[in-house]
Amino acid sequence: MNADYVIVGSGLTGAVIARKLCDAGRSVVVVDRRSHRGGNVHDHVHASGVRIHTYGPHYFRTNDDEIWDFVNRFSPFDTYEACIKSFVDSRHENWPIAGSYIRRAIGADWQPVFRGTPANFEEASLAMMPRPIYEKFVKGYSEKQWGVPATALSADLARRFDVREDDEPRLCRHRYQGIPSLGYAGLMQKMLHDIPVVLDCDYLQNRGEFAYRRKLIFTGPIDEFFGFDLGRLRYRGQRREHTYLPDVEFAQPCGQVNFPDPASGPHIRQMEWKHMMPAASQCSVRGTVLTREITADPISPNDYEYPFPDRANAELYARYRKRADANPKLLLCGRLGEYKYYDMDQAIARALVLAGRILTIDDAHETIIQARTA
Numbered sequence: 500m501n502a503d504y505v506i507v508g509s510g511l512t513g514a515v516i517a518r519k520l521c522d523a524g525r526s527v528v529v530v531d532r533r534s535h536r537g538g539n540v541h542d543h544v545h546a547s548g549v550r551i552h553t554y555g556p557h558y559f560r561t562n563d564d565e566i567w568d569f570v571n572r573f574s575p576f577d578t579y580e581a582c583i584k585s586f587v588d589s590r591h592e593n594w595p596i597a598g599s600y601i602r603r604a605i606g607a608d609w610q611p612v613f614r615g616t617p618a619n620f621e622e623a624s625l626a627m628m629p630r631p632i633y634e635k636f637v638k639g640y641s642e643k644q645w646g647v648p649a650t651a652l653s654a655d656l657a658r659r660f661d662v663r664e665d666d667e668p669r670l671c672r673h674r675y676q677g678i679p680s681l682g683y684a685g686l687m688q689k690m691l692h693d694i695p696v697v698l699d700c701d702y703l704q705n706r707g708e709f710a711y712r713r714k715l716i717f718t719g720p721i722d723e724f725f726g727f728d729l730g731r732l733r734y735r736g737q738r739r740e741h742t743y744l745p746d747v748e749f750a751q752p753c754g755q756v757n758f759p760d761p762a763s764g765p766h767i768r769q770m771e772w773k774h775m776m777p778a779a780s781q782c783s784v785r786g787t788v789l790t791r792e793i794t795a796d797p798i799s800p801n802d803y804e805y806p807f808p809d810r811a812n813a814e815l816y817a818r819y820r821k822r823a824d825a826n827p828k829l830l831l832c833g834r835l836g837e838y839k840y841y842d843m844d845q846a847i848a849r850a851l852v853l854a855g856r857i858l859t860i861d862d863a864h865e866t867i868i869q870a871r872t873a
């Protein structure tokens with residue numbers, strides 16, 4: 500197959516770039532080695548009628564009108580503002596941590612422990628809260644998630660949570676929050692509806708089948724693209740265990756419960772998907788489905804989920820990046836191509852910028868060719 504652009508990966512990054520290039524009249528072919536479109540945001544429906552996010556819970560949120568309008572082109576959204584609880588001392592407590600909890604547990608005049616510039620994740624967390632709170636809510640969860648002591652993790656990771664003085668129970672405060680009414684699978688199907696997509700095909704094993712006139716856009720793992728020849732980047736992945744309870748209406752108080760205590764088991768969190776469905780759809784479901792996530796070092800690149808937040812991997816990535824940037828006919832991007840955790844709205848925003856740059860370069864190229872032939 501040949502096209503102006505071959506795009507490897509039908510996840511949000513590849514699909515948004517494909518959509519924008521196609522809208523601008525470019526020919527595009529998308530290749531994915533999975534058997535479905537949508538990459539990591541894919542979802543499916545359990546026999547009970549419960550919709551499950553195949554690769555872990557995906558809560559869409561954005562403050563940006565352009566991104567909200569863009570995703571609503573493909574599916575309306577049902578409002579869903581995620582509320583998460585942490586199971587601590589046999590009680591469901593708010594996550595992120597509520598100021599009222601710290602006042603109850605420690606006293607009204609509590610102080611964070613660490614002062615100065617944090618050198619690692621533990622110090623960055625202790626800059627926000629007293630040590631006993633850190634140990635109950637944060638340390639165990641993070642060490643289960645990453646499989647290393649919290650002192651070995653980057654301080655930047657602590658930017659992903661806060662302590663809520665106002666006890667706001669919602670995980671996020673964004674203006675727009677929801678889950679696509681058609682499911683993520685339906686949204687991605689619509690985004691790519693008129694674009695050729697080749698599924699069940701690993702591009703790296705079948706390069707000869709695809710020719711591009713302008714650029715190869717690759718959204719898979721950057722180290723795999725280069726045959727791991729500088730070494731392997733580290734990732735964390737998750738094993739998921741599903742349990743169907745046919746005779747239980749709801750088993751937990753909200754869609755996601757975190758389990759920070761190492762004594763509670765190897766899982767870091769448990770989802771109850773029914774909470775994420777609109778009330779009208781919940782009524783037609785018999786029972787409920789729970790999913791536990793247990794993190795591990797993945798072997799197959801297909802199971803890579805989180806880039807590892809430490810300096811050694813950041814440095815290795817920078818070496819691969821330099822090599823990728825030296826090839827003007829190659830764009831390596833997305834969460835795996837840039838070895839960077841992007842929320843969905845950030846992945847879309849980045850893809851819109853990249854597509855805009857590609858089209859600007861194309862237009863400049865056309866102008867030069869026209870000037871030469873005039």
Ligand SMILES: Cc1cc2nc3c(=O)[nH]c(=O)nc-3n(C[C@H](O)[C@H](O)[C@H](O)COP(=O)(O)OP(=O)(O)OC[C@H]3O[C@@H](n4cnc5c(N)ncnc54)[C@H](O)[C@@H]3O)c2cc1C
Nearest residue numbers: 508510511512532538539555557558702719833834842843
């Ligand atoms: C567990 C988890 C939970 C998350 N929850 C949220 C959330 O609640 N809210 C939020 O905003 N964001 C969330 N995210 C982030 C969200 O998943 C990403 O923003 C999004 O997946 C980025 O899309 P992408 O296209 O860059 O990558 P992907 O979705 O991973 O797409 C890459 C695609 O490339 C394909 N591919 C790779 N290599 C090849 C190859 N050689 N040949 C062919 N195909 C190939 C893969 O099969 C895949 O389909 C979560 C992420 C994870 C890991």
